[in-house]
Amino acid sequence: MSFPALLPSALRRLVALAGALACAALLPLAAQAADEPSPDTEQWTGVRQYLFADRPIADNMGDVVELDAPFRAEDAAVVPIGLKAKVDQTPGRYIRKLWLLVDKNPTPIAASFELTPESGRADIETRIRLEEYTWVRVVAETSDGQLHMARKFVRAAGGCSAPAGKDMEAALARLGKVKFKLEGEVQQGKPTLAQVMVSHPNNSGMQMDQVTRLFVPPHYIRHVEVAYAGKVIMSADVDFSISENPNFRFYFTPQAGSGELTAKVVDSKDLTFSSTLSLGKTGT
Amino acid sequence: MPLALAAALLLTAATPAPDAVSEVAPGVFVHLGQVAEAARDNAGDTSNWAFVVGERCVAVIDAGGSEATGRALAAAVRARTALPVCALVITHGHPDHLLGLPALAAALAPQRQIAAERLPAAVAARRGTYQALAQRQLELAAPPVIAVPGETVNGEAAIDLGGRRLVLRAWKTAHTDHDLTVFDEASRTLFAGDLLFVGHLPVLDGSLGGWLAQAPALRALGAARTVPGHGPVSSAAGWDAQTAYLAGLRDAVRAALGRHQTLQQAVAGIDAPAGWAMTELYHRRNVTAAYSELEWED
Numbered sequence: 398m399s400f401p402a403l404l405p406s407a408l409r410r411l412v413a414l415a416g417a418l419a420c421a422a423l424l425p426l427a428a429q430a431a432d433e434p435s436p437d438t439e440q441w442t443g444v445r446q447y448l449f450a451d452r453p454i455a456d457n458m459g460d461v462v463e464l465d466a467p468f469r470a471e472d473a474a475v476v477p478i479g480l481k482a483k484v485d486q487t488p489g490r491y492i493r494k495l496w497l498l499v500d501k502n503p504t505p506i507a508a509s510f511e512l513t514p515e516s517g518r519a520d521i522e523t524r525i526r527l528e529e530y531t532w533v534r535v536v537a538e539t540s541d542g543q544l545h546m547a548r549k550f551v552r553a554a555g556g557c558s559a560p561a562g563k564d565m566e567a568a569l570a571r572l573g574k575v576k577f578k579l580e581g582e583v584q585q586g587k588p589t590l591a592q593v594m595v596s597h598p599n600n601s602g603m604q605m606d607q608v609t610r611l612f613v614p615p616h617y618i619r620h621v622e623v624a625y626a627g628k629v630i631m632s633a634d635v636d637f638s639i640s641e642n643p644n645f646r647f648y649f650t651p652q653a654g655s656g657e658l659t660a661k662v663v664d665s666k667d668l669t670f671s672s673t674l675s676l677g678k679t680g681t
Numbered sequence: 682m683p684l685a686l687a688a689a690l691l692l693t694a695a696t697p698a699p700d701a702v703s704e705v706a707p708g709v710f711v712h713l714g715q716v717a718e719a720a721r722d723n724a725g726d727t728s729n730w731a732f733v734v735g736e737r738c739v740a741v742i743d744a745g746g747s748e749a750t751g752r753a754l755a756a757a758v759r760a761r762t763a764l765p766v767c768a769l770v771i772t773h774g775h776p777d778h779l780l781g782l783p784a785l786a787a788a789l790a791p792q793r794q795i796a797a798e799r800l801p802a803a804v805a806a807r808r809g810t811y812q813a814l815a816q817r818q819l820e821l822a823a824p825p826v827i828a829v830p831g832e833t834v835n836g837e838a839a840i841d842l843g844g845r846r847l848v849l850r851a852w853k854t855a856h857t858d859h860d861l862t863v864f865d866e867a868s869r870t871l872f873a874g875d876l877l878f879v880g881h882l883p884v885l886d887g888s889l890g891g892w893l894a895q896a897p898a899l900r901a902l903g904a905a906r907t908v909p910g911h912g913p914v915s916s917a918a919g920w921d922a923q924t925a926y927l928a929g930l931r932d933a934v935r936a937a938l939g940r941h942q943t944l945q946q947a948v949a950g951i952d953a954p955a956g957w958a959m960t961e962l963y964h965r966r967n968v969t970a971a972y973s974e975l976e977w978e979d
Contacts (some may be wrong), residue, residue, distance in 0.1 A: 465945065467945075467948075471948065471965040471966040471968075471969050472966045472969040472970055473810065474970075475944075475969050475970065475973045477943070477944040477945045477948075477969075479945070522943060524944065524973070528809070528810055528813070529813070553814075554966065555718055555814070555818075555962055556718065556884065556962060556963065556966070557775040557776060557777065557811075557884065557886055558810075558886075558966060559806070559807035559810040559811065560810060561803070561806035561807050561810075562806075563854075563857075563858065563886055563887055563888065563970065563974075564854045564858050564887060564888050564891075564974075565802075565858065566854070566858065567854065567888065571977070576977075580941045581941060594976065594977070596977065640973070641973075642973065642977070644973075644976075646943070
């Protein structure tokens, strides 16, 4: 490796950093949100009207739901997103629905999740594709019918990062494999974190083959349903805003005796995939 | 570092002209792009390109990251030989290697344009993103035209430049799912495209497992020198440094998965090793890509 070749760029960066620090010292307040546009986007106005009409939405209070999203999408194809409940799932009051919305994606409604008190916690983690600088939002509907929103502005990736899958052949070769993972110990009566993973290209169908001038047909997961001990605890409608090999982390509350986690996944060609995990064992 | 030394280094390593080439072996001309992100001030000159001159014709390898690099490349070729260009070979479809193609093709009229079999599909799936990115980074008035070679290779193919044979080889998914290398038998020079990064942090846009699995075969081609996609021309040591980074990435991500860390936790917790440029832009991304690949390991 030739270090002299590296140094100029390192030095350039130091100079740039020194400049940035000088600016920051002079402008202590403006820096953080300098490139954050107004959250009242055209897309949001449309989605809000479509999904929620004139219902009031508590905006960005952080008391019911929070959004965990990176400042910058490191990899445009795999942007980790966390929908975090700030309230417990009790039969008296719980989050019954979460929407994950991405203003600038071709389909802004990336996912909606239906949850129950048996979910234990209304926390969902997944990964999305993201092409442009955009607001990402979560809207939670509590069982009393109230709506709460949290949002973050996420910057696009640089370099050669693109929302497309990296290895379509590998994804297709493994198509439909569904895998459960338990994250940590299973404790009776306590919300336990689990993960369901689906091997699928989750293709948008928006990519035109320049040789044939034909569009690749869309092929994506549209529904994921997870049940524990025979009761549905998470039911999700999703689309190709979700990354290749869709992945969802969720909670469930293990009960006494045996119980099974089951996942049923339906894609846009009506192919159905499923998996079952008997508790006490780990793996698939 | 003492200021005087830093200043001296800055002076000696002043930005090369966009059409500067060095003849690294007889008839083998290489341009080293800047180790930087594409921007207006570097006009997309952020990747290496090369050409090889035979007795009958010339082969050009990669096209640089903008219309300007395509024109500079054409000028560099014409400054050294009047022979026709029998082939333009694109090592992979990333914009920093591809966007110079239309300008280059217009200026040099290559008889053939060749890439790996899966390049057209990969570029088709990314075209809009690449156009928007290039327009933003290079501050262009309009999105750039993106063209891809019409002839593809699966496995191996040879090009005869007259008394000089180039061997093209398409690889399984590694840096991307459509990597192609060019080997000049006369000088034993390997043009690795982005299957090799030197100094510039390797960027994972294909398969970490595939890249590591094929690295020994790439190294074992026994090249006298390897022209990487980014960074200076290297000996076999370049492969070793890259493999150390990729293997370290794999091990760290496997360990994070073993500890049930989330993707976010793994990205936050796995630091970039020292000694590489461009880690700020690419290391966290590599962790992300590695994690979403390795979580499927059993």
